[in-house]
Amino acid sequence: MTKISPLPPTEVELQILRILWELGPSPVRLVHQRLEADKGTNYSTTVKMLSVMLEKGLVKRDEEASPHIYRTSISREKTSRRMLTDLVDKVYAGSTMSLVLQALSSTKATREELDEVRKLLDQMERQ
Amino acid sequence: MTKISPLPPTEVELQILRILWELGPSPVRLVHQRLEADKGTNYSTTVKMLSVMLEKGLVKRDEEASPHIYRTSISREKTSRRMLTDLVDKVYAGSTMSLVLQALSSTKATREELDEVRKLLDQMERQ
DNA sequence: ACATTCTAGCGAAACCTTTCGCCACTCCTC
DNA sequence: GAGGAGTGGCGAAAGGTTTCGCTAGAATGT
Numbered sequence: 124m125t126k127i128s129p130l131p132p133t134e135v136e137l138q139i140l141r142i143l144w145e146l147g148p149s150p151v152r153l154v155h156q157r158l159e160a161d162k163g164t165n166y167s168t169t170v171k172m173l174s175v176m177l178e179k180g181l182v183k184r185d186e187e188a189s190p191h192i193y194r195t196s197i198s199r200e201k202t203s204r205r206m207l208t209d210l211v212d213k214v215y216a217g218s219t220m221s222l223v224l225q226a227l228s229s230t231k232a233t234r235e236e237l238d239e240v241r242k243l244l245d246q247m248e249r250q
Numbered sequence: 251m252t253k254i255s256p257l258p259p260t261e262v263e264l265q266i267l268r269i270l271w272e273l274g275p276s277p278v279r280l281v282h283q284r285l286e287a288d289k290g291t292n293y294s295t296t297v298k299m300l301s302v303m304l305e306k307g308l309v310k311r312d313e314e315a316s317p318h319i320y321r322t323s324i325s326r327e328k329t330s331r332r333m334l335t336d337l338v339d340k341v342y343a344g345s346t347m348s349l350v351l352q353a354l355s356s357t358k359a360t361r362e363e364l365d366e367v368r369k370l371l372d373q374m375e376r377q
Numbered sequence: 378a379c380a381t382t383c384t385a386g387c388g389a390a391a392c393c394t395t396t397c398g399c400c401a402c403t404c405c406t407c
Numbered sequence: 408g409a410g411g412a413g414t415g416g417c418g419a420a421a422g423g424t425t426t427c428g429c430t431a432g433a434a435t436g437t
Contacts, residue, residue, distance in 0.1 A: 214330045
């Protein structure tokens, strides 16, 4: 345990994380392709962001491979859980249930999705 | 419609909004008390932040009153909905239901709360 | 009226994130 | 092995947020 959980990712960092989650371990080039498509950034910028993220411990890289290969060092689930609790703390004063209600009531859902939520509720109740 | 919805509030701005939502319209002094308790900021900082927020349209103020009275110009609900959809877009790739499932499965809830969610689900299904 | 406290505003600094230019190095290809 | 493309690194600039010192005016108490 040398490292506390890294700071919450910034905007662009999150974009890059998403790309890496989707693509899996990748060289800068591939990450950049996506990022550029999204927002027209320069290659240098992508390299720099990845190196910043490396310092922060948000990604790791394999330097053996000729084009270095980057991969995330935090899971999508962990990150989203973290951001979710941040949001809950910051806006909903800690009440996750308020957030759930708010989220549900502001979206459309198929019957299947609703059933899935019900199933989870039942499961929670049993415990 | 002179104004598009204001930019999403930054960290400190959000802290201040929360204070104002909680206290209702207040003079700087009261806002500052809370903010200082939270993070030990200087009075000048609070004044400045409020004036920045005024420019951005996040708050309004009554300049008649001797100590100026500030109040939010966006509702808590609107803000949270906005931040929620931001989060959903950024991390859950647009799937609100994924977020709901994630949020539910990472929290504890009373039977009453679970029932409330169920009620909402039923209601959604009927429409 | 004077001193003291409260309130407001401004500009500059400090700080962080994001961007990019420039340079160097490797790796092909001819 | 010379030229060109791809890759990586660094420092500095740009842009945004947050902080605060300093100043001044308004309000209050003596």
